[in-house]
Amino acid sequence: MKTLRIVLALALVAAVAFVATGSRRADAQGQTIKIGILYDHSGPFSAAGSLNCYRGAKMIIDYVNEKGGVLGKYKIVQVDGDSQSKTEAAINEAERLLNVEKVDILAGIYSSAHAVPLAEKVDRQKKFLWITTAIADAVLKDRNLQYTFRPQPNGSLFGEATVKYVAHHAQDKLKKAAKDVRVAIIYEDGPYGTGVAAANESEAKKLGMQIVLKEGFSVQAPDLSSLVTKLRAGRPDVIFHTGYNPDIALFLRQAKEQGLRTKIYIGHGAGHSQLNKLKETIGNEVEGFNTTDPPASQLVDPKKLKPELAALTQEMLKRYKAFEPNIPAGQVAPHVSMGFNNMWILLNDVLPRAIQKHGGFGPEALAKAARETDIPEGGTMQGYGVKFHPAGHPMAGQNMKAIAAVFQVVDGEFKHVYPPVVASMANPPVLLPAASPYLAR
Secondary structure: OHHHHHHHHHHHHHHHHHHHHHHOEOOOOOOEEEEEEEEOOOOHHHHHHHHHHHHHHHHHHHHHHHOOOEOOOEEEEEEEEEOOOOHHHHHHHHHHHHHOOOOOEEEEOOOHHHHHHHHHHHHHOOOEEEEOOOOOHHHOOOOOOOOEEEOOOOHHHHHHHHHHHHHHHHHHHHOOOHHHOEEEEEEEOOHHHHHHHHHHHHHHHHOOOEEEEEEEEOOOOOOOHHHHHHHHHHOOOEEEEEOOOOHHHHHHHHHHHOOOOEOEEEEOOHHHHOHHHHHHHHHHHHOOOEEEEOOOHHHOOHHHOOHHHHHHHHHHHHHHOOOOOOOOHHHOOHHHHHHHHHHHHHHHHHHHHHHHHHOEOOHHHHHHHHHOOOEOOOOOOOOOOEOEOOOOOOOOOEEOOOOOEEEEEEOOEEEEEEOOOOOOOOOOOOOOOOOOOOEOO
16 A cells, blocks of 8 residues: 555656646746757758848847846757758758757748648647748638747738839839839749739739739749740839749849840849848849848837847847858848847747746747737837737737838848838839849830
């Protein structure tokens, strides 16, 4: 009987320990929080923005740890994963981080092609997923995920923003009403490109624009010359291009070789926002290109932000010098801000509330804390606010306050040019410059 009592007592102790571990209660001084950081460190997505997102996330984690950790005492243990620019590798790495490394939070994810299957798998396991980068609507739309949250703007906002930008300047720059503008929409045929292109098309149709071509392509296509031929035949005033890298470089090279001409060229993040990489490929011919992404923190007017955020942006730029010592602030890719700012929201807003109000940093506590996030405009380094659509909404887990900004390369550096709330130029060039080999004359 005594043996039975001992066995029962040990079982009870084990059960209590399991519950405490499973709920990840935060009641011990010096407790650590394990965060799995999953990005592409290798493969084409790395140079297209994923590596810069990782750098941003790492920099803010290091900064918070140097200040004592979350709430001044909970240190972050960062566990890295490499998706290798492959969906299968991303899924395997997520499984390793969650079930072998036993991270409390999975964060990052650059590619929408990875995020779409990952979000469902992670949510089904009732683990917490914080998406800093992947934008496709399909990651969240009509899935009612309970533990997946994305402070980043979604793809539809990207596609809508660029079309509205063209319409806003059509009369002044193209000397045409919006309904007379000829547009072509080309896109990589994964969730990212398909979603952005659908928003391009929908918004263009609302404004009565003439869509002369809408066509997808594989990011692994060895030749895009037939697409270039179709574009030449369509004679678009504007080309909306959603791609990664190196397919962007391939397209631009073949477009130049075949004499493709247009007046406005607009990308949608990814490789189009890696200014230094584009310059390595086409040099000064990048002048006048437009791209779309969340605002770059260093380009946001600090007067529009909470006072302490300007100093945080300078901290980001200072730390980024460790990776590219000589890069001017105006050439730092917006992906650095995505990793830094979106991870800051998790560490500065969601985690403290989960610990203080909901008793820990298990998935349930984190999900409750995220649903209570309500940061006003100007309350983050990228200028936008944060409030997530609730469970049951078609876009549950999506930040409803996020915005997409249009950038243009002016004098070799990025400038915010749209929407007016973030624009640093009242009258941007919009058109490709006279010296551009891509300009229709």
